[in-house]
Amino acid sequence: MPTDRPEPAITAFMLVKTTPEWLAMTVADRVEAFTTQVVPVIEARTRGVRSRFYDTEFYSARVTDIWVWEADDHDAYQLLIDALRETPFWDRYFDVVDLLVGVENGYARNYGVDAVTTITT
Template identity: 85%
Template sequence: MSAEAPVTAFMLVKTTPEWLALTVAERVHAFTTQVVPVIEARTHGVRSRFYDTEFYSARVTDVWVWEADDHEAYRLLIDALRETPFWDRYFDVVDLLVGTENGYARTYGVEPVATIAT
């Protein structure tokens, strides 16, 4: 039996006036003391990457990519985030796009199709 496929979530968020009123140092401090410890205490097998999009979109200022080992790890992540000021205080969650990479290939037993830049 194969292991469950990792879950990738593209979390589209918009900064709030409360977040923007903080200095950069205050933002880093808030994130590292109010958000990260909760995630680390309540989850397992979760990684993140952050992309700034405010130069291209007025609706979404950032895209946070969360990779979780499985659906349970993803669920724990969302539960943890909702208990921090991240959720609906510092950021409005505009949309969540959740999927598994190359799910079609696993479903149909074929090799994933991808492009390779040379």
């Protein structure tokens, strides 16, 4: 499926676990906290990053959410992490369990071969 977005240089899978402080908040308070305390810092400090959220608390006790970040380059990713660490997101509302950073189909680019993928319809 073609997109108008450039292929990200790196993709980061941020595995997090909610904290009791976050869970004690109402849903409205969580949305308010995220939109006023976290998003403005990210927008002010970074460029070239996009995110998606996945809920995993239904299937995992160790990780409650996965935040997938796509960054245009390593500098953009590093600025993102610095920005997040200056917000209550990091170690107050969520414990960062692990960061898995990779390059999609890096092997194909490195070896000059076509990426092996599956597409089903």
